Amino acid sequence: MGTVRSKRILIVDDEPEHCLYISQALTAAGYQPSVTNDGPKAITLSREQKFDLYLLDIRMQPMDGLAVLQEIRNQQPEAKAIILSAFGDVDTAVKCMKLGAYDFLSKPINMDELLITVGNALKSLELQQEIKTLRDQIEIQQSPDQLLGESASMQELLHTIEQIAQHNLTVLIRGESGTGKELTARALHALSQRAEEPFVSVDCATLPETLVESELFGYERGAFTGAVAQKPGRFEQAGKGTLFLDEIGNLPTTVQVKLLRVLQERCLRRLGGKVEIPFHATLVSATNVDLEKSIKEGKFREDLYYRLNEFMLRIPPLRERRGDIPLLVKHFLDLFNRQFHKKVLGVSPEVISLFTSYAWPGNVRELKNIMKRGVVLADEWIEKTHLSEGPLAQAAPAETAGLESIPLEAIEGFALKDIVKQETVRVERQIILQTLEATRWNRSLTAKRLEIDYKTLYNKMKEYQIG
Ligand SMILES: Nc1ncnc2c1ncn2[C@@H]1O[C@H](COP(=O)(O)OP(=O)(O)OP(=O)(O)O)[C@@H](O)[C@H]1O
Ligand SMILES: [Mg+2]
Missing domain, CATH: 1.10.8.60 (Helicase, Ruva Protein; domain 3)
Structure with a gap:
């Protein structure tokens, strides 16, 4: 009830004495009501102060309670209103109820009845507000971010995700930190036929090396000191759904061998276990490290890399x-x-x-x-x-950002258009080269991304001696 008392109430009645009478009763009960004697003023006040509850007399000049109610409901559909009607106003009172008034009371007003009705109206308002807050929270919790993007490269990525999601492929997601790799993995899952099955996510970077194996494969009782009961691993928990291995580049080499075996034979054994357990889930993995480099350095198995990489998705950085x-x-x-x-x-x-x-x-x-x-x-x-x-x-604002200053002595004697041309060539060459690298030298994809036709790309590559 404490918070109910702090709610704001406006009494609207053209008889000052009647207003005073109600206002005193409410004040005595611990409320702090405001008062006005005419309809138009009530509307102005309601705009300024947004009261929680309105007590409206029906018969008022120049604007009756029904018209005031209509206006208030337009502005504040959630606010409550109690109609005070004289004998003979029943039709209008019914109209008010249809307009969404909370209740109506007949004059002469019985003060006990008024206080009960006011208390109920405010409690009902409070409940509505609580429900709204809870709904908002649930909505926020239940709708994990959707993968959004309207740039050409994200549109292409979203389209590819839709296409491959149907096929239970082992997908490797590449991208810098924070580009949306986990979100992409979730999108792949949500759009697949496995959507109702579990999505199990394991972050290989934060798991201590000694725990990775038992976490992934599970263990039987007595498999190691401390294994007092058996425990299924993440592979098993994923069932027929998706197992998402994040930061796969951090997987210790011993575990890489085991993972390779699971993918080849589609079954696994718990630590200390003898029984072969089938593996039905689809594996999606992600990394922000250069796996090719790790392979060269002997930190990542090449055969595993090819297994994980039935399909590669590259998420471009935000810049x-x-x-x-x-x-x-x-x-x-x-x-x-x-x-x-x-x-x-x-x-x-x-x-x-x-x-x-x-x-x-x-x-x-x-x-x-x-x-x-x-x-x-x-x-x-x-x-x-x-x-x-x-x-x-x-960071510098956009006007100057990205523009290095050009030393004047370097451009002395050159016409502006020549300098610009030279810079354009440099920038174009760089962009084409980077895009080719990002698409693993796929020329048609590069042309598509840069929105130029294939022939233009071909000519520019020749001109700039690329490839
Ligand atoms: N395209 C997007 N649309 C909406 N939200 C996004 C998008 N991409 C990323 N996010 C949000 O940004 C945050 C980071 O995304 P996510 O965890 O998927 O990145 P990540 O690539 O897995 O990062 P890390 O490499 O650090 O693990 C998340 O809160 C995610 O919801
Ligand atoms: Mg991540």
Whole structure:
């Protein structure tokens, strides 16, 4: 009841004495009601103060209670209203109920009845608010982030995910930290026929080496000191679903051998176990390290690499798909506004300009964290002052970012157009080369990504002596 007392009540009645009478009774009961004697004023007040409960007289001049109720419900559909009707106003009172009034009381008002009705209306309001809060929380918890992206490269990735999800392929996901590898693995699972089966995620980077084996394969009782009971491993827990091995590059070589065997023979043994247990799940793994380099250095088995890599998905870093930034900003703004019950409107132009020029080493996760902090700290707009002390806050705004200054002596004697041409060639060559590398020298994919036709790509490669 404590919080009910703090709710705001407006009494609207054109008879001052009647208002006073009700107001005194409510005050005596611990409420702090406000009072007004005419309808239009009530509407103005309601706009300014958004009362929780309105006590409305029906017969009022110049605007009757029904019209006032209509207006208030338009503005504040969640607010409660109790109608005070005189004998003979029953039809209007019924109309008010149809408009969503909580209850009506007949004059002369019985004060006990009034207090009970007011208490009930406020309790019901409180319950509604609680339900809304819980719903919002459930919604946030139950809808793990969707993989979003509208840039050409993300659209292509989303399309590929849809295509391969159907086929139970062993997929290796590559990408820098925070680009959305785990989210991609979840999307692959959700779109597959295994969607109703378990999704089991194991982070190979945080598991101590001594525990990896028992965690993945499980153990029988007595397999090692401390194994007092048997325990199924993650492979078994994944059932017919998806086993997601994150940071696969960190898997100790001894475990790599065992994993290879599971993938070849589709069965495994618990530590200390004799029985072969079939492995039905689909394996999806992810890494942000250069596995090819690890292979060369003898840290990762080449045969395992080929097993894991039936299909490779590469998630581009955020700085290579800046077109996704506005969509992600909007998404995280909505998410955190709901989570923290805020109404932050957006990101200031200065911050947008920083966002578009920043290199995003932590990729989408970094953007997400910055938006979280921004929403918590900002009132209306996320400004530069709301950004953390990190590199972003120190980044230069878009106008100058990315443009190194050109030493004047280097360009002396050259016409502007020649300098620009030379720079264009340098930048084009670099971009083409990087895209070719990212697509493993797939020329048609490179042309598609860069939105040029194949022949143009071919000519430019010849001109710039690439390949
Ligand atoms: N495209 C996206 N749309 C919406 N949210 C995203 C997207 N990409 C990443 N996120 C969010 O950013 C965070 C990081 O994503 P995720 O954990 O999938 O990255 P990761 O590549 O696995 O990172 P790490 O290499 O550090 O493990 C998560 O909270 C995720 O929900
Ligand atoms: Mg991850």
